[in-house]
Amino acid sequence: MQLNSFDEWSPLREVVVGSALNYSSHERELSFELFFHDNIAGDNGAGRSEWYYPRLEARDAAPSAGGTRVPVKERYVAELNEDLQGLADALTSLGVTVHRPTDVHPTTTTVRTPAWSASVVPPLNLRDNTLIAGDEIIETSPMIRSRYFETQLLKPVFQEYFRRGARWSTMPRPLMTDASFDLSYARSSTAGGPTEPIEDPQPSRYDVGQEMLFDAAQCLRLGRDIVANIATHNHALGVDWLERHLEGRFRIHRVHGLSDSHIDSMVLALRPGTLLVRSQAVVDMLPKSLRSWDAIIAPPPDQDSFPTYEDDDLVLTSPFIDLNVLSVGPDTVLVNESYPELMRTLERHGFTVVPVRHRHRRLFGGGFHCFTLDTVREGGAEDYLD
Template sequence: MQLNSFDEWSPLREVIVGGAENYVSHERELSFELFFHENIAGDNRSEWYYPRLHSRGSNSPGSPGVLVPVKQRYIAELNEDLQGLADTLTSLGVRVHRPMDVDAATAEVRTPAWSASVVPPLNIRDNTLIAGDEIIETPPMIRSRYFETQLLKPVFQEYARRGARWTVMPRPLMTDASFDLSYARTSSAGGPTEPIEDPRPSPYDVGLEMLFDAAQCLRLGRDIVVNVSTANHALGVDWLERHLEGRFRVHRMHKLTQSHIDSVVVPLRPGTLLLRSPEVADFLPKALRT
């Protein structure tokens, strides 16, 4: 079967179900802090998803490389659930692909500019956008996920052999200077993290770069609605608009969330969206508000 996917509601024929083998920790550093800074701009709630850094011994707020272990009983349960999901989909006639596992000996990823602990390919759609017959690997927002799509290479190669296009967006250097910090510093919502510290200089600094997850996109046929909250996102959408010109229409909404829109806006079928709250409608493009 050739790649042909334009939305989230058409009958499912093939799918990639992620994996969590050798998932041992999160690393609390700048990119992690920024990504999980808050949920919805203007919503004055505090969501305490992760422990605060100052609670972890001598590590001061904002210190790089603070590892937060993940209890392995949760990972065992997670992998059991993922296998159950894969088995259920297979029983329904859906072809299920799985990514390669992170090898237990692979504790970190490293580039010339930084190193970070590695996480497994659990949330597949975060870093991969499917636009019709094209696979687009997006530039990740979190350093630990920098090489995550490499673990999907056997699946992508199979689709490419069947005729799919396969594109990788420009990979960022991802130094501290690459990140637009304005959203985290100016939004009014509470959040689980301490104030974002000043970025540290690096010999690899090139200024703001495109940092953009596929999960910021809502696929509605030939129309793609994208959440833009930072200059990093805007650079990614600029590239996406040029790349998809003539094939897809890209529509921007601004600061709906800090990044991903899944669980905030969910298309159920043509003409019907499920919104987290009535206020979300104010952020949507005008054509989707009626």
């Protein structure tokens, strides 16, 4: 089928599901610190006095060329891959054609550019680095160095859609030196602040100043309209590019500081006129035309529904990661089976809920929406906003 995806809810026909095969480590360096910095200590539950992950000096990790490499336990990766296969199977059972990216080869451990090196991350959270805008694939400017070449592992899928007539574009690739990053949000945010300071960036011969760094998961797609979250000058530059590139085809609506980056664990559109949101405060920050939609406020997640981790495990997301659901139609939603509170809430609003297992969502920074890239839906360029 031809590439066609304008929104988050129309009947899903084809999707790409991510892979975590050979996931071996996280690399703690400037881009990683900035990307995950907005999780406060309270989100990580009792017993964790640190911010969203333990302090560098508190762990035994070997330094790499780009930062401090923190191993990921093999048992977590094995269970994650089991759950990803379960997600793929659930989608197949609902009549959705599932594609998978190329797996990272076990010998591919490092990505290098002239300016830096970092450990490689598998193509797991596919939503982050690719925006599907109708009939166009847009590879966005990566925000984490480890993920710089991640979309290369989607090339076979993209190539096939291109052969069928899809447009295919790539945002400018950033140099990603330390000077590329706008540190103001991390230094001024009232969300809690880091336990470790974000140090002054180090100069590089490749510095060009702050660059566009923008993830597709900062966007909410609503037919002809795209809501884009901006928290830094890096994001603003990315949205500038997106507006110019899509001019005449899509309307971009900017929201400021809804989160530090991604918004798909803050707000998702489940069908025309209905949003799933973390809180009323999120609704109040949305464009005026969206505030009139019905807002389903997600119930607080039960802390006991999450695995207990060891002190050296990096907890990267808040418990609200399970808001990251995937709609396969305007009335059918895939929800983590460990979040029965949300399942009951959605059922009361007339949705059919498909429970799917996902155990280690807090360790790998993504839910079902993050793990998938919907490439073919039945919807078109409709006007849902006044």
